[in-house]
Amino acid sequence: MSDRFDCGECKESLYGRKYIQVEDVPHCIPCYDRLYANTCQECKELIAHNARELFYEDRHYHQHCFRCFRCDRSLADEPFTSQEEALLCNDCYCNEFSSKCVACDKTVMPDKDHYYCVPCYEGRFAPQCSHCKKALATGGVSYKDETWHKECFVCTGCKIPLAGQPFTSQGDTPYCDRQWHQPCFKCSRCSVSLVGAGFFPDRDQILCGDCNNDQEDQ
Numbered sequence: 001m002s003d004r005f006d007c008g009e010c011k012e013s014l015y016g017r018k019y020i021q022v023e024d025v026p027h028c029i030p031c032y033d034r035l036y037a038n039t040c041q042e043c044k045e046l047i048a049h050n051a052r053e054l055f056y057e058d059r060h061y062h063q064h065c066f067r068c069f070r071c072d073r074s075l076a077d078e079p080f081t082s083q084e085e086a087l088l089c090n091d092c093y094c095n096e097f098s099s100k101c102v103a104c105d106k107t108v109m110p111d112k113d114h115y116y117c118v119p120c121y122e123g124r125f126a127p128q129c130s131h132c133k134k135a136l137a138t139g140g141v142s143y144k145d146e147t148w149h150k151e152c153f154v155c156t157g158c159k160i161p162l163a164g165q166p167f168t169s170q171g172d173t174p175y176c177d178r179q180w181h182q183p184c185f186k187c188s189r190c191s192v193s194l195v196g197a198g199f200f201p202d203r204d205q206i207l208c209g210d211c212n213n214d215q216e217d218q
Helices: 029-036 090-096 118-125 209-217
Strands: 019-022 025-029 053-056 059-062 078-082 086-089 107-111 112-116 140-143 146-148 167-170 172-177 198-204 203-208
Touching: 019 029, 025 029, 078 090, 086 090, 198 209, 203 209
Parallel strands: 053 140
Antiparallel strands: 019 025, 053 059, 078 086, 107 112, 140 146, 167 172, 198 203
């Protein structure tokens, strides 16, 4: 009799199904979304594991819900600011609230009693990308309570961009969601089955723990 491989929450079998591991415990997709998905600030619905999620000031949004309060323009890939918690595109904000720098005529951004041009404001107050540490001024990806530029959020193994794509995780690191038949999901070196076991991506291969350790010892 083969070993069972069940969801750590609902105990249903995971053979032949997609799953996501959290702290080495596998979860079926419905349980993962129910337990770990964030709630969209705008529509109050859960943000599923395969949906693009945007993050701003401890608030989470679906991509299609992240819009300008005034003109309803998508802010997913656009510069924006906020006014009394309302998100505004730069055009709407400038039209309604901003002043102009008397020296360079650039839009200035208020912060309490101080005023900054946009580049300085973003450098001081915009969230930083967890990968490149540069300001995140035009939307991005949220994962494990950290923010990323969409071009910086890539598969740990093969470096393919993951923004807007389904992905899985091994520990705290993201990997692309490559599809495998159960008989094909095996170590690229020794051919041991990896179903229900930990694995280590190595470029375009996947390795079991023993083969990965052997490679590191070489």
